[in-house]
Amino acid sequence: MSGEAKQETNHVGGWDSMPPSSRAPAFVTTPVGANDPDRKGAEAALLNLKQAQAEHPFWRNRFFKACTAGQLTRADFQFFFGQYYLYNRNFTRYLAALMANSDNDYHRARLSENLWEEGGGLETDKRHAEIFRKFLREALEIDIEKTDYLDATRFFVREFLDFCLRSHPAAGSAFLSLGTEGIVSRMYTIMVEGMLKASIPEEFLSFFRIHIGCDDEHAQTLEDMMVSYMHTPDWYNTCLSSMNYALSLRHRFFESLYDAIQGRKLQGVMSRIQARRSLAPQYPDPSLIRFASGQHGAPLYENETERQNVKATVERMPFKSEIIDTRIVRIAPGKLNERHKHAHEMILHIAEGAGRVQVNESTVDVKAGDTVFVPRWSLHQTQNTGDGELVMLAFTDYGLTRRAYQNEPPARPAPRKEEGAVAQAVADAEE
Ligand SMILES: [Fe+2]
Ligand SMILES: [Fe+2]
Helix, strand or coil, X not given: CCHHHHHHHCCCCCCCCCCCCCCCCCCCCCCCCCCCHHHXXXXXXXXXXXXXXXXXXXXXXXXHHHHHHCCCCHHHHHHHHXXXXXXXXXXXXXXXXXXXXXXXXXXXXXXXXXXXXXXXXXXHHXXXXXXXXXXXXXXXXXXXHHCCCCHHHHHHHHHHHHHHHHCCHHHHHHHHHCCCXXXXXXXXXXXXXXXXXXXXXXXXXXXXXXXXXXXXXXXXXXXXXXXXXXXXXXXXXXXXXXXXXXXXXXXXXXXXXXXXXXXXXXXXXXXXHHXXXXXXXXXXXXXXXXXXXXXXXXXXXXXXXXXXXXXXXXXXXXXXXXXXXXEEEEECCCCECCCECCCCCEEEEEEECEXXXXXXXXXXXXXXXXXXXXXXXXXXXXXXXXXXXXXXXXXXXXXXXXXXXXXXXXXXXXXXXXXXXXXXXXXXXXX
């Protein structure tokens, strides 16, 4: 059963809806029915809740996808964990808030054990917030005093604390067990994968390794506390909606951080555009502003595949441009380049020879002096129909798209239109 379907059966609204128990002095009581824990049994209820946890849309957030695909850089993690630190250093406050709300001294005793371990026991330099700071300092070289927290970060932390402070202990324990401690191991495994792919050395990742290994006990304490309320009316829905709320808060938080990571890649360019300052010195070196005819650029790519009748090379003109990227494409007589597509738009100017350019399903004949526009993501291919080499200048906005476009992880092999003639779409084949 899918997560959405289950939520519907349990009369809970959208997955990010506010649970009824939050900030309410007691449960919103509904007639005892299908969710009666006595009928289902606590174990079956827990199984359902954990399935909903595993299927929550949170696991599909774009930050995780980028971690798995290895698309994030060390600078991206610097930003992400600099923000995450505000949540991390407040973690014991969430536990303390739940503890203060608990009417049961046994649960308070067990929570104090969690707090004791979070605090590093007698060794205060082993407290988890301190280990995390060490990670920020050593692995990412972040100065935590200088972090400017986003509103999204402040909101996330405030809502976490507020929920724990103001909710019934059944809701609070579900929020912190199923919605928080119970996801730590899987969540940190994904983050570790992303960091290793960003070349952050394993030796700095002990904070994550500790939590991948040990927080199950903490989750168990909170889960026991949650289950102890199973005879309370509407217990199941309260647990489900509290868990969903914790996960959807985190989902929104990670999505916001991901948007910010994306935006930061473009900020530099935008500020240089706004600054109205020349990016060239007063006397630019002629070699930096001229590329003479007949000159060769830096080799970028070459392909000769007999079966596909492909024989082409690509060079890049060595201009220090921000956005516009100029490449020289050479195709041998009678040959083609691959049929492909990419995020950047392109103007093709024919410098020498004659050919035929296909853009999606249209084909145009071209000769030296002609210019062709290739829109973003259109499938295109060029054939040399002349006797000599076909030389084209390809002007693209690659400097923009390489900052703005995040490649989706490859899902399935690209479709082939006709065997041999169509080579798909390596988005950056001409890089
Ligand atoms: Fe911890
Ligand atoms: Fe292209």
